[in-house]
Amino acid sequence: MVAGYSVGGALAFYYAANAGGWGVPRPSAAYSIFPIDPVSMDPGLLHLGPPPRIPSLILVGDRDANVGSAGGTAFRRWLTPVPKRLKTYRLLHSSLFFDHESPTDVFDAAIRKVFWSPLDGMIAKARGDVS
Numbered sequence: 436m437v438a439g440y441s442v443g444g445a446l447a448f449y450y451a452a453n454a455g456g457w458g459v460p461r462p463s464a465a466y467s468i469f470p471i472d473p474v475s476m477d478p479g480l481l482h483l484g485p486p487p488r489i490p491s492l493i494l495v496g497d498r499d500a501n502v503g504s505a506g507g508t509a510f511r512r513w514l515t516p517v518p519k520r521l522k523t524y525r526l527l528h529s530s531l532f533f534d535h536e537s538p539t540d541v542f543d544a545a546i547r548k549v550f551w552s553p554l555d556g557m558i559a560k561a562r563g564d565v566s
Contacts, residue, residue: 436561437462438554440538441502444470444493448510451491452484463561464490466554468538469499470506486514490560491522492553496533 439447444467454461470493473483491514495507504526511524527533527549538550 436464436466436558438466438468438557439470440468441535442471442476444468445473445476445506445510448473448486448491448513449483451487451489453482454487456484461487462489464557465492466557467491467493467507467510468550469494469496469502469535470510471502472505473509474505483513486517488517488521490557491517492557493522493524494527494550494553495525496527496529496535496537498529498532498534501535 437447437450439445447465447467448470450459451462451465465487493507493510495504507524507526511522514522533549537546540546541551
């Protein structure tokens with residue numbers, strides 16, 4: 436399982452795509468919160484390999500003025516060859532306030548439910564704790 440937020444959200448997919456070639460453990464799932472647009476990253480630094488066929492969840496906030504939806508959209512396109520049942524893209528609409536800093540408000544129960552409950556579920560599934 437690999438997860439990341441902002442730049443880390445993009446790096447989670449780089450790790451998932453390249454783990455085998457890097458000789459590191461392949462993740463069983465990927466969770467990307469408000470990922471930065473991979474085009475804005477140094478193209479000489481990282482190569483984004485083909486998408487792995489693992490469960491993936493991308494969250495994008497409708498009021499994220501820092502990275503916007505470009506990263507989420509780019510990774511959604513990149514995941515096109517992956518079966519639909521393995522990928523989820525969620526545009527979070529601001530019934531709460533989904534700006535770039537929202538995931539860091541760990542004291543708000545509603546925010547924890549939106550951002551961290553899915554991660555807890557993905558980790559439990561990766562460990563075999565749930566079906």
